[in-house]
Amino acid sequence: MSDFHELRERSLLQYVIAKSAEGEPESVTEAMDVFWDTYFNGEGTAQWKLRVKALDDAISAKTPRTAMEIGTYCGYTAVRMGRHVPPGGKLISVEMDPLYAAIATKIIEHAGLRDRVFVEIGTVKDRLAAIQKKYSLSGPLDAVLLDHDVNSYLPDLKRLEAEGLITKGTVVLCDWSLYPGSDDYGRPLQVPTDGKEFMTYLAQAGRPTATHSLTGKEVFTVSSWTGVV
Known part of the structure; x- marks a missing residue:
């Protein structure tokens, strides 16, 4: 990550x-x-608004008591999701970059959500066991947002499934846009090309998906189980 991005x-x-x-x-x-x-300069604003609406609609309909976000960046979606988490609920957001995690934590605190939105530094692969213990996660999550490296979507989903954190009632949200801090930001992300195996897995699992697109480009997918893998 460059100093320019840090600034x-x-x-x-x-x-x-x-x-x-x-x-x-x-x-x-x-x-x-x-x-x-x-x-x-307004570039990507229409796509961003579509993404936001899809996220808001899915989370407000679910009102999750337990949720996870993988890929916090600076905390924007953590705040948007956190608004719909009721008192006593929790959203755990996992971010591998310490600087982004620190910035997100402060933004979440400033938003008044520090009692229900928690940022953990690391990856799901390395931190899941510790997160489960720390937050007493023994049952299924109500919602999961995948917003990190597309190639990690399927492995991380399977890890959550293996621990019983993804079940029939879990809403899985997939963000196909590249966040500004990503090393790949600016290149055209093609879905389901980049996430073909992931989307195939969802289909084979009997999970219908609603993909929100803009000018032919897939932006955001909302998916719900019809059966448990």
Whole structure:
């Protein structure tokens, strides 16, 4: 990760703290929207709005008491999802980059969600057992958002299944857009080309998917089990 990227994410944090109302998640996400829209001169805004609507609709309908996000970046989707987690519930967001995790933690705290949204540094492969113990995760999650390396979607989904964390009632959300900090950001991500094996696995498992597309490009998939693998 370059110093340029570090400055960008630090600037985001400074902007959010300065321009949003503390303790108000909607104000925080609105400030982040303005920052990225300004930074990229509006490029990708339509895709971003489609992604946000698909996420909001799925999570608000589920109102998850336990959820997991894999790929926190700077905490935008953690805040959006966290708004719908009721008191006593928890969203565990896993981020492998320590700087992004630190920035996300502060943004989540500023949004007033520190009692229900928790950021863990590492990968699902390395941290799942510790996360299960720390947060007493013994039953299925209500929702999972996959928002990291597309090639890790299937292995991580299988890890969660093996631990009984994915079951019939779990909503699985797949973000096919590349976040600004990704090393691959800017290249055209093709779905299901990049995630073909993952999508095939979902289909074979009897899980119907609703994929939200814009100008022929897949952006976000919402999937629910009809049976347990």
